[in-house]
Amino acid sequence: MNKIEGIIFDFDGTLAELTIDFNDMKRRLKALGEAFLEPLPEIGALPALEWVDHIAACLETDDPDLGKEFHTRCRFLIISMEIEAAKRGKLFPFTYSILRGLQQDSIKTGIITRNTAAAVKTVLPDVEKLCGCFLSREDVKNVKPHPEHILKALDFINICPEHALMVGDHPLDIETGKRAGTMTAAVASGRMSISELNEAKPDFVAANCQELIDMLRENKLL
Template sequence: MKKIEAIVFDFDGTLAELTIDFSDMKRKLKALGSAFMDPLPDKDELPALEWVDYMADCLSNDDPDLGKEFHTRCRFLIISMELEAARTGNLFPFTCEVLNGLGESGIKTGVITRNTGSAVREMVPDIDKISGCFLSREDVENVKPHPDHLFKALEMIGVSATSSLMVGDHHIDIETGKRAGTMTAGVATGRVSIDELNKADPDFVAADCAELIKILKNKNLL
């Protein structure tokens, strides 16, 4: 493996406590969706953002205005839950030490998230200062696992994908890195175990980001 020149991190569950209840979010979205369409399409496997987009597209086929109304209401619901979760969340104790240590070693860093930027800034007002770039879902046209989310971060910090590592607590993060051509790492600080992360076949797995950095240093990749 090449020496790592940049590490791009997911945020919730990777650098910060995962306080968003995604199951509750889907339940509330489906309750709202039932007021617009009954029965609802069987698309429970889709994450919340993609589920909303799919539903809105279905409604828009018959009534574009209804599709827009549904999409807007869902986005307000999602953002309100994200902001509420952010008010009770915190960075992990190791986060600033990891980011500062990488910066001092000349390793560039970035943070990308499917979360809304306002929720992340509610928790970490200086998020734009603690890493080389920060890109929420509002900052890109296509959110991860689409590789464009990661490509834009790498462009901003000026490092190629083949010299970079994507780190996250979910298989979506690992998929994002694979699609972009970076090395990948899974950390078990969210709601996914190491065994489950291994099923996504990342290059590295660790209990948390601090342990991951130790693994990378031991392998002489940093």
């Protein structure tokens, strides 16, 4: 396994407590969607952002303006819920020490998130000082699990994928890293158990980021 020269972290559930209720978000989005299109198409477990894009595209087929209105109203709803959740959120106790320690050891870091930048900066105002690159969903055309999200961050910190590690609390994060060609690590500090995370077959699994970094140091991968 290659020496790790750079680490890209997810944010919510990885570096900060996960406070947003995604099930409630989907319920509210569905109620809004039913005011525009009924019946709504069945699209399974599609994440909220992709769900909104899909419904908007359906509406735009017959009425482009209606599709844009729906998309805008949904985005406002999502952002308002994200910021409210961020006001209740807090960093994990180890977050500052991990990021500063990696800086001192010349390990380049980045943070990528599907969240809005305003929500992240509510919890971590100095995010851009603690890592070499911070990319929220507003900063990329395609958010994770699309590899563009992590590849753009790696390009910014000048690290090739084979020497990088993607760290997150959800199988989606592991998929992102695998699609980009990085090593992957899953942490059970969000809402997924270690057994659930193991199903995504990451290279490393730990209870949280502190345990993960300790493991990597012990194995001389950092």
